[in-house]
Every structure is written in C-alpha cells, then in structure tokens.
Amino acid sequence: MSYPKRYLITSALPYANGLKHVGHLAGAYIPADIYVRYLRAQKRDVVFVCGSDEHGTAIPIQAMKEGTTPQAIIDKYHFAMKQDFADLDISFDIYHRTSSPLHHETAQEFFTYLNDRGELETKETEQYYDEEAKSFLADRYIKGTCPNCGSDRAFGDQCENCGTTLSPDELINPVSTLSGNPPVKKKTTHWYLPLGKHEQFLRTWILEQHKDDWRNTVIGQCKSWIEGGLQSRAVTRDLDWGIALPSSLKGGLGKVLYVWFDAPIGYISATKQWAIDNGKDWKPYWQDKETKLVHFIGKDNIVFHCIIFPIMLKLHGDILPDNVPANEFLNLEGDKMSTSRNWKLEMRDYINDFVKKENGGGQCVDMLRYYLTQIAPETKDSEFTWKGFQDAVNSELVSVFGNFVNRTWVLMHKLCNGKVPVFHNDLIDDQDKQLIADITASKEKVESLLEQYKFREALYEVIDLSRKGNQYMQKKEPWILAKKLAPLNPPQGGTSESGNMKRSLNIDDTKAPPSEGFGEASSLEGREAAQKSIDNCLHLCLQLSANLTVLIHPFLPNTAQKMLHMMKVVDKILDWKNAGSLKLLSVGYSLREPQLLFRKIEDAEIAEQMEKLKAGLVKAETGSLTAGQAGQKSDLTPQASDLKPQIQYDDFTKLDLKVATIIAAEKVAKADKLLKLEVDLGFEKRIIVSGIALHFKPEDIIGKQVVIVANLAPRKMKGIESNGMILMAEDKDGKLKFINPDEASANGSSVS
Numbered sequence: 001m002s003y004p005k006r007y008l009i010t011s012a013l014p015y016a017n018g019l020k021h022v023g024h025l026a027g028a029y030i031p032a033d034i035y036v037r038y039l040r041a042q043k044r045d046v047v048f049v050c051g052s053d054e055h056g057t058a059i060p061i062q063a064m065k066e067g068t069t070p071q072a073i074i075d076k077y078h079f080a081m082k083q084d085f086a087d088l089d090i091s092f093d094i095y096h097r098t099s100s101p102l103h104h105e106t107a108q109e110f111f112t113y114l115n116d117r118g119e120l121e122t123k124e125t126e127q128y129y130d131e132e133a134k135s136f137l138a139d140r141y142i143k144g145t146c147p148n149c150g151s152d153r154a155f156g157d158q159c160e161n162c163g164t165t166l167s168p169d170e171l172i173n174p175v176s177t178l179s180g181n182p183p184v185k186k187k188t189t190h191w192y193l194p195l196g197k198h199e200q201f202l203r204t205w206i207l208e209q210h211k212d213d214w215r216n217t218v219i220g221q222c223k224s225w226i227e228g229g230l231q232s233r234a235v236t237r238d239l240d241w242g243i244a245l246p247s248s249l250k251g252g253l254g255k256v257l258y259v260w261f262d263a264p265i266g267y268i269s270a271t272k273q274w275a276i277d278n279g280k281d282w283k284p285y286w287q288d289k290e291t292k293l294v295h296f297i298g299k300d301n302i303v304f305h306c307i308i309f310p311i312m313l314k315l316h317g318d319i320l321p322d323n324v325p326a327n328e329f330l331n332l333e334g335d336k337m338s339t340s341r342n343w344k345l346e347m348r349d350y351i352n353d354f355v356k357k358e359n360g361g362g363q364c365v366d367m368l369r370y371y372l373t374q375i376a377p378e379t380k381d382s383e384f385t386w387k388g389f390q391d392a393v394n395s396e397l398v399s400v401f402g403n404f405v406n407r408t409w410v411l412m413h414k415l416c417n418g419k420v421p422v423f424h425n426d427l428i429d430d431q432d433k434q435l436i437a438d439i440t441a442s443k444e445k446v447e448s449l450l451e452q453y454k455f456r457e458a459l460y461e462v463i464d465l466s467r468k469g470n471q472y473m474q475k476k477e478p479w480i481l482a483k484k485l486a487p488l489n490p491p492q493g494g495t496s497e498s499g500n501m502k503r504s505l506n507i508d509d510t511k512a513p514p515s516e517g518f519g520e521a522s523s524l525e526g527r528e529a530a531q532k533s534i535d536n537c538l539h540l541c542l543q544l545s546a547n548l549t550v551l552i553h554p555f556l557p558n559t560a561q562k563m564l565h566m567m568k569v570v571d572k573i574l575d576w577k578n579a580g581s582l583k584l585l586s587v588g589y590s591l592r593e594p595q596l597l598f599r600k601i602e603d604a605e606i607a608e609q610m611e612k613l614k615a616g617l618v619k620a621e622t623g624s625l626t627a628g629q630a631g632q633k634s635d636l637t638p639q640a641s642d643l644k645p646q647i648q649y650d651d652f653t654k655l656d657l658k659v660a661t662i663i664a665a666e667k668v669a670k671a672d673k674l675l676k677l678e679v680d681l682g683f684e685k686r687i688i689v690s691g692i693a694l695h696f697k698p699e700d701i702i703g704k705q706v707v708i709v710a711n712l713a714p715r716k717m718k719g720i721e722s723n724g725m726i727l728m729a730e731d732k733d734g735k736l737k738f739i740n741p742d743e744a745s746a747n748g749s750s751v752s
C-alpha cells in the first residue's frame with residue numbers, strides 16, 4: 001500500500017468565549033490526536049495544527065457579560081483552552097490563535113487574492129445602524145419583541161424565550177443594545193462569496209468522488225445543503241472586532257472579515273507559524289497534491305469544512321481535504337450538554353477533580369481518553385454517563401487490560417526470576433499457535449481501522465487482544481504448573497507465599513488439588529516439563545504485552561509510557577512496524593517490578609460527580625438560591641460548620657452589594673420555583689429572576705427592600721435574563737427571609 005507523502009491534520013478551532021466540555025474533546029480532539037500519534041508511530045511526515053478562534057460578535061458580547069474588554073476575553077480563554085488540551089495530552093504541533101498578526105495578514109491576503117480575481121461579488125443592502133453609537137449593528141446587538149411568542153427580550157438573530165430563529169427585520173419595536181435607541185436603516189456595501197457558482201464542483205467532488213470514503217452522516221448533510229440551493233454568503237460585516245479589510249480597498253473602511261471566513265484560514269496561518277518555529281517550508285502542506293489534509297470536527301461544523309472552506313481553497317489554488325471525519329454529538333446523563341443550563345462536564349472540571357488530584361494523573365487522563373473513545377459518537381449521537389465511565393474503567397481497563405499486564409509481570413517475577421524466559425519451540429501447542437496468530441493479525445486489523453477513522457473499533461481490537469491474553473493464561477494455568485516446581489519437602493510457610501501471590505493475582509484456584517502436585521514434583525522430567533511450559537506461557541505473554549504497548553500508545557499515551565518503564569525499553573519500541581512482532585523483548589532481559597496501570601473508580605467518586613452536576617443545574621435554574629438551598633435540592637445537607645474556604649479582602653470587594661426595592665413581582669410560566677422581580681436601584685430598574693416562588697407570594701413582597709448582588713453576570717432562566725441576585729437568609733428549617741437595612745435606606749445605597 002502506498003501512503004501520501006505528508007499529512008496535515010487539523011482539529012476544529014475552539015471559540016474563545018468560554019471553556020470547552022468533554023463533548024468537544026470527544027468530537028474533534030481525541031480522535032485527531034489518536035490518528036496523529038498513529039501516523040507519527042508510522043514515521044509519516046505529519047503536522048497537527050489547531051488554535052483559538054478569536055473573532056466574531058460573540059467575543060464582544062461575552063466581554064460585556066463579564067464586564068471587560070474583548071482582548072481580555074480572548075486572552076483569558078485562549079490560554080485556558082491551550083492549558084486544558086495540554087493537560088489531557090492532545091499533542092498539537094502548534095496551538096495558534098487567530099488574533100495573531102500573522103493570521104490577520106494571511107486572511108487579508110486570502111481575501112485580496114479572491115477579490116482581485118473577481119471571485120467575490122459586492123452588494124449594497126440596508127442594515128440597522130445606531131446613530132448615537134455610530135455603528136452598524138450585528139444581529140445580536142438588536143433587541144425587540146418576538147413576533148412569535150411576544151417576549152420583549154428577543155435578539156435580532158434568535159428569540160431566547162421560544163427559540164425561533166429571527167432576522168432583525170422581524171423584531172417588533174427593535175432597539176439597539178448599545179444605546180437603547182431605535183436603530184435606523186442605512187446603506188452599506190458587503191462582499192459575498194457566491195457559493196451557487198460552485199455547485200457542480202461540489203457535486204462531483206463530494207457526492208461522486210467521496211461518496212464511499214466519507215462518513216454517511218457527512219455526505220448526508222452536504223447533500224442536503226447542495227440540494228437546498230447554495231446562497232451567496234457575506235464575507236464581510238460592519239463590526240469593530242475582527243480582521244480589518246485591506247486599507248487599500250475602496251469602501252472597506254470600518255468593515256471586517258466575517259468570522260466564518262477568517263477562522264478556517266487559521267489552519268493555514270497556524271501551519272505558517274509552525275514552519276517558522278521549526279525552520280520548515282509551510283507551502284507543500286497546503287499546495288502540494290501529495291499532501292493529505294484531514295479536518296477533525298463536530299457535526300455543527302460540516303458546512304464550513306465540506307462546502308465553504310473547500311470552495312475558498314479551490315479558488316486560492318490550495319489542496320482540498322481528503323476526509324472530514326465529523327463526529328455527532330455527545331450527550332450527558334440523558335440530556336444535551338448545555339452551557340446556559342449548566343448541564344455539562346468541562347475539561348477543566350475533570351482535570352481538577354481527577355488528573356490534578358493525585359500523583360501520576362496520567363492514568364486519569366488515559367481513563368477519560370479511553371471512555372470517550374469507547375463511546376465516540378462516530379455514527380450517531382452517544383452519551384457520557386458517570387456509571388458508564390466507572391464501568392469502562394473498572395471492568396475493561398482494570399479487569400481486562402491492566403489485569404493481563406499485571407498477572408504477566410507478577411508471574412514472570414515469581415516463576416522466571418524477573419527475566420524474559422526462553423521459548424521452547426519443541427513444546428509449542430495449539431493454544432500457543434492461536435495466540436501467536438492473534439498477535440500477528442492484530443497489527444493489520446488495528447491499522448486498517450485507524451486508516452478508516454474507526455477509532456472505537458480500533459480500540460476495541462486492542463482491548464480484545466488483551467482479553468485473548470487473559471484467556472490464554474487462564475487455559476495455561478502457570479500457577480498450577482508452578483506447584484510442580486516445588487521442592488520435595490516444601491519449607492514451612494511456603495504456602496502462605498503462594499497464597500499471597502494468588503491474592504495479588506486475583507486467581508481462582510479452587511479447581512487445583514490442594515497439595516497433591518508435590519507428589520509429581522519428585523520426577524525430574526516432570527519438573528523440567530513444567531518449567532518449560534511456564535517459560536513458553538510467560539514468554540508469549542510478555543511479547544504480547546510489548547505488542548499491547550505499541551498498539552495502545554496512540555490511544556493511551558501515559559499507559560504506554562508506564563509499560564515502557566516496566567519493560568526497561570526506550571520509545572523506539574513504539575514504532576508501529578514493531579506491532580505483530582514476537583521478538584520485541586530479548587530472552588534473558590530482566591524487567592522491572594510491575595506497577596498497576598489503572599486504579600478503580602470508586603462509587604463515591606461518581607456519586608460526587610452526579611451531585612455536582614445536579615447542583616449546577618439547580619443553580620442555573622434558580623439564579624438567586626443560597627448555597628444552602630442548592631445543597632438541599634441535591635440532598636447535600638449542609639452542616640452549620642460548613643464554612644467555605646477563606647477568601648481575601650480583595651475577593652470580597654469584587655462584590656457590588658446594593659440596596660433595592662422590589663417594585664413588581666410575578667410568577668414565571670412553566671417554572672414553579674421562579675419569580676420574576678423588578679427592582680428599583682435608584683439609578684436604574686432591572687429584572688432579577690429568583691428561585692423563591694415556593695416561599696413568597698408575589699403580591700406580598702412588592703415594596704420590600706432587599707440587598708442584591710448588583711454586578712453578577714446576567715444569566716438566562718426560562719428565557720428571561722436575570723441581572724443580579726437577591727440575598728436571603730435561610731434558617732435550619734429551610735425558611736427564607738430577605739436581608740434588608742434596619743431602617744429604610746435610599747435605593748442604590750452600597751452595602752459593605
């Protein structure tokens with residue numbers, strides 16, 4: 001089989017407006033990392049690029065939410081995401097960012113190249129403009145009443161209350177979120193990429209040439225886009241956050257590239273930066289037909305990577321992706337992962353709760369990589385459950401793979417002096433032959449699955465090979481043969497040692513006759529035959545372990561390193577060409593003592609994670625609950641002495657506490673715990689959603705003074721944006737009382 005001259009592998013650029021969760025990890029990062037580690041073990045020329053996507057309106061919006069600047073937002077999340085990937089051993093050759101000058105330059109050059117050749121169209125349209133802020137308004141910057149449900153908090157792109165997709169023109173009474181004024185319509189010119197012109201190219205390239213090697217789910221989505229009619233797509237927009245159009249361009253002033261246009265070019269600028277850093281030439285990776293380009297993404301990115309970016313690449317004279325193995329979505333405990341509902345497991349949460357909590361967190365990294373590959377949503381949506389995680393670790397990694405390696409090492413130290421025993425060819429039997437055949441066949445099986453991006457099945461094959469090792473050992477029973485090696489007069493206490501060994505090996509020897517074996521040991525030939533049989537068994541089990549190291553390495557790099565250490569061999573053994581070999585460990589070579597590869601996941605650990613998940617959900621639904629209440633909801637009864645960790649004065653001063661008066665209160669539809677309150681802060685009135693409906697009637701609390709956290713980031717509950725939180729005291733019976741000044745105070749008074 002011939003292979004491409006070089007590979008360029010990309011993982012979707014994560015958007016720098018928040019931390020990413022394990023669904024993202026399973027979709028675009030772990031599969032790419034497995035593939036790249038496999039290619040490197042094959043000694044192929046490969047570059048693995050990724051980086052943060054830092055433009056688009058969601059960045060300034062996040063900045064408004066967090067009360068900071070867009071630059072602060074991208075810095076915060078770029079470095080946090082980069083660290084998360086590093087902590088989970090995603091081995092990018094470069095993790096770049098689209099705010100870099102090199103990327104700006106690259107994207108501008110790309111735009112100019114297409115524009116100069118007449119591949120873009122310009123159109124004049126009317127768009128909403130805020131005269132006071134002197135700014136065109138992105139859809140998100142326009143608020144109004146939803147024509148569908150009547151909510152007065154719909155945005156120009158979507159109503160958060162009923163979920164309807166909107167255009168700004170559909171909003172009733174639109175206002176600008178920048179100034180609060182009604183926007184006016186103003187003429188503006190934009191550049192468009194006419195996708196329709198390239199329909200025939202897409203039909204031939206995707207629906208004919210790749211109909212057999214791309215995933216059905218990917219082909220299906222492309223087909224529906226193509227058949228649905230390809231519209232021209234605006235390449236530019238009026239915004240002050242993004243990549244400015246080239247200054248020489250007439251009419252380009254004040255416009256930036258649309259983020260969907262600049263982001264995928266980020267793969268090219270990342271490759272350029274990698275080449276600069278490593279003294280290489282980036283051009284062949286994007287321009288030479290002998291390069292294989294593969295994009296790893298989630299299904300929400302298919303249109304960009306299969307339709308739009310390939311058109312751009314074709315027009316720019318670059319290579320096209322050879323495959324786009326997009327994954328479906330990963331759900332969590334029976335529900336979609338959602339940031340706004342706090343139903344998610346962020347990579348950072350797992351890193352803090354598992355990886356950082358113990359020495360040698362590498363095994364915890366591998367446990368997550370294992371489970372996420374085992375449930376990878378390759379052909380349909382799949383689901384992360386903590387119970388599933390525990391089962392995968394305890395009953396596969398620990399009981400099958402880990403157990404096989406550990407038994408092999410313990411027995412080799414007990415019965416073969418810690419050295420690789422010789423293999424006696426004259427004694428080879430059918431069981432040995434079968435295991436040898438299994439080892440030899442595994443390389444091709446795993447390889448062929450990896451080349452087809454079937455990571456789940458490939459991992460299954462590796463684990464299955466270790467299962468075959470266990471079955472082989474179970475049939476060979478070297479611990480029974482060992483009894484024949486015992487001296488004629490066994491020393492006192494000798495049985496207790498073998499008892500220990502059995503316990504540490506978890507061996508069931510109820511079938512073995514208690515001590516009759518010693519009778520046979522009197523025959524010298526019997527002892528020799530037993531030793532040879534043990535040698536053969538452990539020789540093969542050790543060669544199998546070495547093979548497992550090579551095969552598991554792309555999936556579980558930390559486990560492979562541990563096994564290398566136990567074998568006292570260097571990384572070179574990880575070369576893929578070594579898989580299938582029965583000569584990886586030399587006879588007579590002494591190996592280190594075993595160390596456990598994986599620990600078990602305890603029931604208490606998953607119970608704790610489930611509680612955390614539910615507590616997060618309660619918090620998201622009832623923004624103003626006290627910590628005690630949130631605990632109660634998830635059956636975590638707080639103790640009186642449960643003080644939170646100590647904080648510094650500076651932490652306290654970050655809170656802006658103010659006196660306010662409740663001026664309106666009503667129940668929230670379809671949420672029996674929530675009240676929508678309007679409070680007067682003197683300098684402004686605002687809406688706060690509070691989880692107190694079971695405790696207070698709306699009509700009873702109007703006019704009450706309360707203390708609120710005034711600078712809490714806004715949060716949506718049942719489609720209503722809550723801007724702050726009301727402080728409450730909760731007694732031990734769960735009764736709630738407002739906190740208020742002992743005499744009426746002016747609204748807006750500071751509390752400190």
Ligand SMILES: [Zn+2]
Nearest residue numbers: 146149159162
């Ligand atoms: Zn609506």
